[in-house]
Amino acid sequence: MVVSLLLGLLVHQDRPTVKETLPNGASVFVHNISGSGRVSITLAMTACSETAETHGVRHLVEHLLARSVPIDKPLEAMGAVLVAETTRDAVIFQTTVPKQQLANVMGMFGDLAKPAVFTADALSREREVMRQEAALRAWRVGLVSDAWGRLYGPTALDPFGNPDALAKMTPESLATLERQVQAPRGLSLAIVGDLDSDADKVAARARELLSPILPVDTVPPAEMNVQSASAFVGSAEGEAVSVAVDGFTDKVSLATLAAGFGLRAWIAGAEVFFLPSQRAGLVAVVLDSSNGWAHAGANLSGKEALIAQTGLRLLKAWSSETTNSPSALSRLMAVSLPYRPGFNFEVLTEAANGLSRADVQAKVAQFLKAGKGQ
Amino acid sequence: MTILALLLAASTPPRVTEVVEPKARTVVVQAYIPAPPQMSDREAAAWSVLADALYDGSEEFSRDRLRDYATQAGEPLSIEAWPDFIKIQVTEPEGGMTVAALIVESLCLRASLTDEAVQQSVLRLRRRQLAPWSEALFDLDLPFAKVTTELVRNVYKNAFVPRSMSFVVGGAIEAGKGEAEIVKRFDVPAEFPPRRTRFDFAARQRLAHSANVATLEWRGAPMKPSDKDYVAKCLGVVALGVGKESALFRVAREAEGKTYRQEAVLWPTAQGWAPRFLCARTGEKDTSELTALREALLRDIETWDEGTLARTRAMLSSSREGWNPLSPFWTSLAGPMRDELADRCSLAGIEQLSGTPGIVLDSSATTLAELKDAASSLLEKAGVVLIPGRG
Numbered sequence: 001m002v003v004s005l006l007l008g009l010l011v012h013q014d015r016p017t018v019k020e021t022l023p024n025g026a027s028v029f030v031h032n033i034s035g036s037g038r039v040s041i042t043l044a045m046t047a048c049s050e051t052a053e054t055h056g057v058r059h060l061v062e063h064l065l066a067r068s069v070p071i072d073k074p075l076e077a078m079g080a081v082l083v084a085e086t087t088r089d090a091v092i093f094q095t096t097v098p099k100q101q102l103a104n105v106m107g108m109f110g111d112l113a114k115p116a117v118f119t120a121d122a123l124s125r126e127r128e129v130m131r132q133e134a135a136l137r138a139w140r141v142g143l144v145s146d147a148w149g150r151l152y153g154p155t156a157l158d159p160f161g162n163p164d165a166l167a168k169m170t171p172e173s174l175a176t177l178e179r180q181v182q183a184p185r186g187l188s189l190a191i192v193g194d195l196d197s198d199a200d201k202v203a204a205r206a207r208e209l210l211s212p213i214l215p216v217d218t219v220p221p222a223e224m225n226v227q228s229a230s231a232f233v234g235s236a237e238g239e240a241v242s243v244a245v246d247g248f249t250d251k252v253s254l255a256t257l258a259a260g261f262g263l264r265a266w267i268a269g270a271e272v273f274f275l276p277s278q279r280a281g282l283v284a285v286v287l288d289s290s291n292g293w294a295h296a297g298a299n300l301s302g303k304e305a306l307i308a309q310t311g312l313r314l315l316k317a318w319s320s321e322t323t324n325s326p327s328a329l330s331r332l333m334a335v336s337l338p339y340r341p342g343f344n345f346e347v348l349t350e351a352a353n354g355l356s357r358a359d360v361q362a363k364v365a366q367f368l369k370a371g372k373g374q
Numbered sequence: 375m376t377i378l379a380l381l382l383a384a385s386t387p388p389r390v391t392e393v394v395e396p397k398a399r400t401v402v403v404q405a406y407i408p409a410p411p412q413m414s415d416r417e418a419a420a421w422s423v424l425a426d427a428l429y430d431g432s433e434e435f436s437r438d439r440l441r442d443y444a445t446q447a448g449e450p451l452s453i454e455a456w457p458d459f460i461k462i463q464v465t466e467p468e469g470g471m472t473v474a475a476l477i478v479e480s481l482c483l484r485a486s487l488t489d490e491a492v493q494q495s496v497l498r499l500r501r502r503q504l505a506p507w508s509e510a511l512f513d514l515d516l517p518f519a520k521v522t523t524e525l526v527r528n529v530y531k532n533a534f535v536p537r538s539m540s541f542v543v544g545g546a547i548e549a550g551k552g553e554a555e556i557v558k559r560f561d562v563p564a565e566f567p568p569r570r571t572r573f574d575f576a577a578r579q580r581l582a583h584s585a586n587v588a589t590l591e592w593r594g595a596p597m598k599p600s601d602k603d604y605v606a607k608c609l610g611v612v613a614l615g616v617g618k619e620s621a622l623f624r625v626a627r628e629a630e631g632k633t634y635r636q637e638a639v640l641w642p643t644a645q646g647w648a649p650r651f652l653c654a655r656t657g658e659k660d661t662s663e664l665t666a667l668r669e670a671l672l673r674d675i676e677t678w679d680e681g682t683l684a685r686t687r688a689m690l691s692s693s694r695e696g697w698n699p700l701s702p703f704w705t706s707l708a709g710p711m712r713d714e715l716a717d718r719c720s721l722a723g724i725e726q727l728s729g730t731p732g733i734v735l736d737s738s739a740t741t742l743a744e745l746k747d748a749a750s751s752l753l754e755k756a757g758v759v760l761i762p763g764r765g
Contacts, residue, residue: 036713038697072618077685079692081617081700096697132634135587135656138505237503265441265450268429269498289501295494306438310445317448 018203019337025185026210027337030199031192033326039102039193040326043109044090044334046278047186049221054177056130056161057169059086061181063126064174066093068116071108080105086159088277090335091181096327099196103205109189110209113182118171127166134160139237144273144284147242150231151282152224183216190334193326224280230370232293239293240273241371242284243363248276249347252363254315255355256283259363261318262311266303267296278339285367293371300368308360315360319352388536388560390553391722391731393544395715400447401545402719403474403552405462405482406727408644410533418457418578419516420529423495425455427526428462430491432480437491444477446470449716453481454707457514457578458644459727460533461706463716468546471555475543479559482534492523506587507635510652510761512707514578536560540726544719579759588763589654590633592668592756596646599730603748606740610749611638611649612693613678613686614671616700621674621749626653626667633667640702646728647703649752656763668753675749683745687737694721694735 016032048058066084075082080097093112097105137160148156169177189206230243243260245253253276260272260283269292273284287293300307322328323345336343393402409421429451431440444451449465462481466474500518539560543552583589597607615622615638622636633653640647653667693701696713703711705720722731 073685076617076619076689077681079688079698081698083699129634132656135585136506136635136654138508139503140505265445268426268495269502288503289498292498303438306442310441313445313448314450315448320448 016199018199020203021337021341022184022207022211024211024213024215025183025187026213027188027341028203028206028210029188029190029192029330029333029337030195030203030206031329031333032195032199033192033324033329034194036194036326037099038096038326039099039191039195040094040096040330041102041105041109042092042094042190042327042330042334043112044092044188044190044338045113045181045186046090046188046335046338047183047216047218048177048180049219050157052157052162053165053168055157055165056163057166057174057177058091058181059130059159059161060123060126060166060169060174061178062086062091063129064118064122064178065112065116067122067126068118069108069111071112074104074108087335088159088275089279089339090186092331092335094327094331096193099194102191102196102202106189106191106202106205106209113187113210113213115175115179115182118174118178120171123169123171123174127163130161130166131163134163139235140240140271140273140286140288143233143235143238143240143286144242144275144282146233147231147240147282147284148275150233151226151228151242151244152280153227155222155224156280179216180218182213183218184210184213185215185218186338187213188334188337190330190337192330192333221279226280230366232370232373234290236290238286238288239290239371240284240286241293241367242282243366243370245276245281245283247278247281248274249351251351251355251359253281253283254319254351255359256363257318258311258315258355258360259283259308259367260285260311261314262307262309262360262364263296263367265310265314266300266307267292278336297368297372304361304364304368305357307364308357311360311364312355312357315355316352319349323349388556389540389726390556391540391542391726392547392549392552393542393715393719393722394547394549395545395718398545398715399468400449400465400715401468401471401474401547402463402465402542402716403471403478404542404544404719404723405478406540406542406723407460407462407482407534408538408727409458409460410529415517415578416520416525417529418514419499419518420521420525421460422455422499422516423492423518423521424487424526424530425453425460426495426499427487427491428453428481428485430488431486433484433486434480435477440477443473446473451477452706456642456707457512459642461720461723463720465716471543471547471552475555475559478541482539482560485530485534487523487527487530489523492521492526496521503584506583506585506589506763507652507654509580509583510589510591510654511639511641513580515580516578540723542719542723542726542731544722545715580761583761583763586656586763587654588656589652589761590667591653591759592651592753593759594649594752594756596643596648596728597640598646598728599725599733600728601646603744605735605737606744606748607649607752608640608735609683609686609690609737609740609745610752611640611702612690613682613745614638614749614752615651616689616693616698616702619685621671622651622653625670625674629670637700638702639704641704642724642727644727647724649756651753651756671753672750675746675753678742678746680742683740683742686745690735690737
């Protein structure tokens with residue numbers, strides 16, 4: 001009896017992490033990082049793939065869901081906010097809350113995973129909001145979106161969406177698509193932080209929320225094939241050099257990211273965009289002036305090794321931050337698990353630590369060469 | 375659990391604040407250099423060019439060496455030009471305080487500022503184009519083309535003097551050691567008081583956006599942590615413009631439908647945090663209906679209740695702690711305060727610039743009436759900055 005109690009205690013202490021796939025296909029991840037007094041929750045919806053006719057539906061559903069669930073008021077009463085975002089992989093909802101509030105907030109996130117009824121008025125209003133959002137988009141984001149098109153061709157639809165396609169949607173057509181967005185096969189709830197109760201209890205609550213959702217048929221996303229390994233895109237405002245990557249935990253992708261970090265440290269005004277996706281991705285280094293890459297190429301020639309060394313250091317700090325920060329880790333896991341149920345976040349740090357300067361240096365050279373070849 | 379201790383050094387220059395966090399893996403050293411008391415437009419342009427050109431290095435640290443030494447902890451060197459101060463930040467691994475302080479000292483006192491570096495910075499800043507929201511926040515209409523290397527060097531010589539500077543040393547340091555390190559490097563005769571900058575950045579605001587987006591802003595006088603009603607004003611800023619339950623969101627976007635993006639920002643200046651309430655929408659040239667929003671907001675304040683006060687307290691607290699992504703406290707040009715050592719150092723450093731570092735905000739004693747008064751006063755006294763879209 002005593003032995004089993006002790007064993008139970010040991011098991012309890014040794015289980016800071018729960019990772020599982022539910023019978024309906026939804027994923028749950030719970031991980032304890034003690035000390036902060038706060039917990040991050042991320043709900044990702046990854047099942048729906050878009051076509052030219054439905055281009056932007058995930059973004060529209062993100063807007064409508066965030067508005068339909070009464071979540072802002074209670075979150076703000078505890079000092080938290082709901083962050084919603086649509087990427088190529090997922091519709092993502094995230095918040096960070098004081099740990100005592102976790103149970104309440106999990107319930108609210110469960111509501112986000114349930115179908116809502118959208119009226120024609122709500123639809124019309126959100127389309128206008130998205131029109132305004134488009135006008136405020138930074139030119140850099142547009143440039144990187146163009147780069148996606150260059151690297152992956154016409155199937156690489158921008159997650160922002162197409163206003164013309166959205167204009168044709170009705171509440172009825174949207175209801176069908178909404179269920180695909182929320183399909184449990186691509187649904188994932190990740191909870192990371194200073195857990196008040198043990199991970200198993202939190203996971204049990206997550207199971208309660210996601211298990212009742214019935215499976216929905218969805219169309220698998222179209223393959224994204226690399227049309228070009230790198231691309232140069234320029235505009236009146238600036239220039240971007242982008243390099244295609246497979247994902248975000250393989251050696252080549254991380255070496256590419258490290259090269260981007262290194263270049264950012266060496267080129268004034270440079271910004272790095274890392275858009276990892278489970279199917280394809282890119283690392284873009286955007287300069288905020290025209291002719292910037294020609295200039296950078298001339299200035300940095302022969303310094304590839306130094307840039308690589310800097311980039312490697314920045315990458316290691318980034319991977320450590322990603323796996324130790326509750327919000328970054330919950331997001332990473334929520335987006336990854338529907339695609340790779342066995343995904344272990346520790347591979348990120350291992351892969352980063354396994355990189356050599358030469359790996360990164362080759363990627364620095366690739367960026368500079370692509371910048372020169374404009 | 376991070377242990378944060380703020381120790382204010384003696385009031386004689388150089389002013390140093392320590393943010394001691396024994397469990398941190400890094401050490402951060404920051405220098406804050408106020409702009410000269412009066413700047414012409416050319417000098418204001420030179421101020422931005424100067425910060426950009428500082429990346430080129432110093433007598434001891436060539437450009438390459440600087441990048442190598444300043445990224446040892448995996449954090450890039452950061453040099454930011456704010457309208458009336460420059461912030462230099464170096465992060466080193468634990469045990470690297472001396473190296474970080476040496477780099478800061480070298481950049482502050484012996485920068486290279488070569489002709490080539492200055493001209494490259496001029497070129498870059500002349501061509502730089504920001505997104506509309508960033509244009510409204512920090513893009514000033516300045517004559518970069520008229521900036522010469524000589525002017526930049528003169529501005530550097532006049533502004534980068536130890537009697538004006540203040541510093542923050544944070545992270546894995548022993549209390550008192552950070553201050554000693556800075557005092558050793560920036561010894562200042564006590565008879566020189568720190569200079570105060572008077573910089574009217576509203577006067578240098580750009581005249582139109584580069585995109586078809588209009589922005590409207592109400593901008594108030596800087597708030598000092600030493601102000602009697604500082605906490606009430608901070609609450610007022612949050613209640614008016616932070617979050618979807620804020621007055622700006624409910625009134626400007628939801629009820630009136632006049633804006634898409636609306637936020638309150640506490641903008642760091644050498645005089646304190648400047649409260650700024652910004653709204654944006656696609657750029658119709660007629661923006662008169664945006665200006666009518668102030669009246670609607672003032673009416674909204676009358677409806678605030680104890681629930682408003684409770685929400686506002688919680689949002690202010692999370693904003694100061696850095697885990698509210700909508701925090702109004704802009705501690706770096708990259709965005710609002712985050713839950714990170716460098717940002718906690720910046721919060722202390724920015725408040726030290728205006729005289730009171732490391733204040734702990736306790737809003738529990740502020741009443742609803744005080745919140746409403748502070749919010750109304752912020753709006754009524756604020757100046758209006760309207761930037762039309764390119765249209």
